[in-house]
Amino acid sequence: DAGVIQSPRHEVTEMGQEVTLRCKPISGHNSLFWYRQTMMRGLELLIYFNNNVPIDDSGMPEDRFSAKMPNASFSTLKIQPSEPRDSAVYFCASSLARDTEAFFGQGTRLTVV
Amino acid sequence: KQEVTQIPAALSVPEGENLVLNCSFTDSAIYNLQWFRQDPGKGLTSLLLIQSSQREQTSGRLNASLDKSSGRSTLYIAASQPGDSATYLCAISRGGSRLTFGEGTQLTVNP
Numbered sequence: 001d002a003g004v005i006q007s008p009r010h011e012v013t014e015m016g017q018e019v020t021l022r023c024k025p026i027s028g029h030n031s032l033f034w035y036r037q038t039m040m041r042g043l044e045l046l047i048y049f050n051n052n053v054p055i056d057d058s059g060m061p062e063d064r065f066s067a068k069m070p071n072a073s074f075s076t077l078k079i080q081p082s083e084p085r086d087s088a089v090y091f092c093a094s095s096l097a098r099d100t101e102a103f104f105g106q107g108t109r110l111t112v113v
Numbered sequence: 114k115q116e117v118t119q120i121p122a123a124l125s126v127p128e129g130e131n132l133v134l135n136c137s138f139t140d141s142a143i144y145n146l147q148w149f150r151q152d153p154g155k156g157l158t159s160l161l162l163i164q165s166s167q168r169e170q171t172s173g174r175l176n177a178s179l180d181k182s183s184g185r186s187t188l189y190i191a192a193s194q195p196g197d198s199a200t201y202l203c204a205i206s207r208g209g210s211r212l213t214f215g216e217g218t219q220l221t222v223n224p
Contacts, residue, residue, distance in 0.1 A: 004156075031210055043202070043214040056211060091156060098210045099144050104157040 004105035006092050012111045018080040021108045023092030024073055033093040033102065034067055034077050043091070049075065050098060082112045117205055119215035126193055127223050134188040134218045136203035141181045144208040148177050148188050150199040151217070157202065160188070193222045 005024040013019050025032045034046040047057040052069045060067070064083070069075040079086055093104040116139045126132050136146070145164045149157040161170045161177040163186070169178040176189040186203055200219045204212040 033210070033212075035212075042216050043204075043212075045211050048210055050210070093157075095210065099206055099208060101159050101162045102147065102204075102210075102212060103159060104149075106156040109154075 004092055004094050004103055006090075006105035006108050008108060009106060010109045010111075012113065013082055015083055015112055016081045017112075018078065019082045019086075019110060019112075021077040021090050021092075021110070023075045023077070023105060025075070025092070025094030026103055027073065029094035029096050029103075030072075031095045031098055031100075031102075032069060032075050033095075034075070035091040035093065035104075037089045037091060037107070038087075046077070046090075079110075082110075084112045087111050117203060117213050117215035119201075119203060119218050121218060122216065123219040123221075125221040125223065128193060128195060130193050130222075131189070131191050132193055132220075134190070134201050134220070136186040136188070136215055138184045138186075138205050138213075140207065141184050142207060143181065144206045146177075146179055146186050147204045147206070147212065148175075148186075149202045149204065151202060152199045160201075190220075193220075195222050195224050197222050 007022045032049040037043045046059045047067045048055050049069045067077045089107045089109050091107045093102045095102045118137045120135045147162045148160040151157050163170045163179045174191040179186045198221050200217040202217045204214045
């Protein structure tokens with residue numbers, strides 16, 4: 001298996017623009033997570049899906065952030081409008097089931113100027 | 114709120130040395146604990162996962178232990194190599210799959 005696949009790897013956008021990050025989890029995994037990593041706050045969970053249903057979105061910073069999982073093999077994280085403070089590395093991870101080993105993608109480095 | 118602390122923040126050792134990385138957590142009611150490594154500019158690679166009912170897990174030169182009662186885990190790396198240089202992160206799950214991460218230990222193994 002190719003592992004968790006994220007795209008794009010790097011994204012530079014202007015403040016106010018919409019940004020969409022994409023994730024393909026490992027085939028057969030039922031849980032999907034979006035994390036954000038910054039120097040100041042480390043790794044933080046944004047949202048967690050189980051069987052395509054959002055279970056915990058308490059980490060989503062504000063209404064500008066939204067996430068969807070239309071099917072078991074695809075998820076998106078959208079930021080609209082983007083702000084410079086959203087600059088971070090965004091990771092997608094998946095696991096076979098709840099509370100099993102989590103596997104991370106390579107991340108998307110987002111820079112908002 | 115669950116807090117996870119890793120000590121030291123950075124560690125530099127000569128090649129061949131055995132070393133221990135530490136992770137402590139404030140709430141002993143954990144479901145499992147996972148150790149990851151992160152190379153610069155890369156994602157996280159899962160190393161070991163220890164269930165709350167287990168005391169340790171081993172994979173090659175790595176051995177992770179868990180002591181729930183004291184809120185501690187250690188990652189032991191035997192015969193360190195320059196390729197082990199990376200940031201090592203521990204993460205706690207209290208059930209529900211949310212992982213709470215420590216800030217990591219940046220390890221440098223010098224040839």
